[in-house]
Amino acid sequence: MPHSPPSSPLSTAAAPMVVDGHAHVFLKDMPLAGTRRYAPSHDATPADYLGLLDAHRVTHGVLVQPSFLGTGNDYLLAALRAHPQRLRGVVMLDPQTDEVELAALNTAGVVGVRLNLVGQPLPDLDAPQWQGFLARLKALDWHLELHRQAADLPPLLDAALRAGCRIVVDHFGRPDAGQAQADPGFAALLQRAASGRVWVKLSAAYRNGPDANAARACASQLLTAFGPERLVWGSDWPHTQHEQLADYGTSLAALTDWVPDAAQRARILGATAAELFHLPAFPQS
Known part of the structure; x- marks a missing residue:
């Protein structure tokens, strides 16, 4: 794994709040989902993660339920309860989850629900069950997080927009490696920026192919649109299946490449993330 120094390339004076909006915690011996694309061979503990945040002067983190754990969110929830001022969570849930359970999760620090649909059948988000579930997310001001290749995003985005909830799209929108910013699905994602209710994560460009220039071009178009x-x-973090391509420092440094303007980076890392993820203004112990 590449080595990086512990210092952050971002000025904490310019951005006193620095939020990592996408990381995972798990233990390799935890019960795994029956349908999965990956099984971990190592642990990624909250203590490990918080140590990296401290080393890189990152003030807050958002833990996202990994797909291989399915709806077994207990480990993530325990981390949120142990660090309520610093961490927020995005869980995986059955769409039948009711208001009572959602309210308890909200109290625990959950701010969204993830649909990791890579390799999965596409759900009909216009179906009554899903529209009802999305309405319950909207009532809590949670977001729906979508992880799917760009080509399949448009119907998912449009159905979620009809429900009125916020939407967060993972990993640049997952444009095709051979097309990058020319992917029609990526272009459709850019068009949905006008809705005012779609956010995109600048994260894990290595999952979309090895071309750094393509990642930079996609980031530029996302910045222009959104x-x-x-x-x-x-x-x-911990960069599952791509551990040899990145570590925490290189992931953080990539943002400077994608967003050269320091004021824009400060907004992305600070105020934008704080509002979306329901975070306090400043870190507390």
């Missing part, structure tokens, strides 16, 4: 008000950054 502005720093609806982009967030995520480390994607």
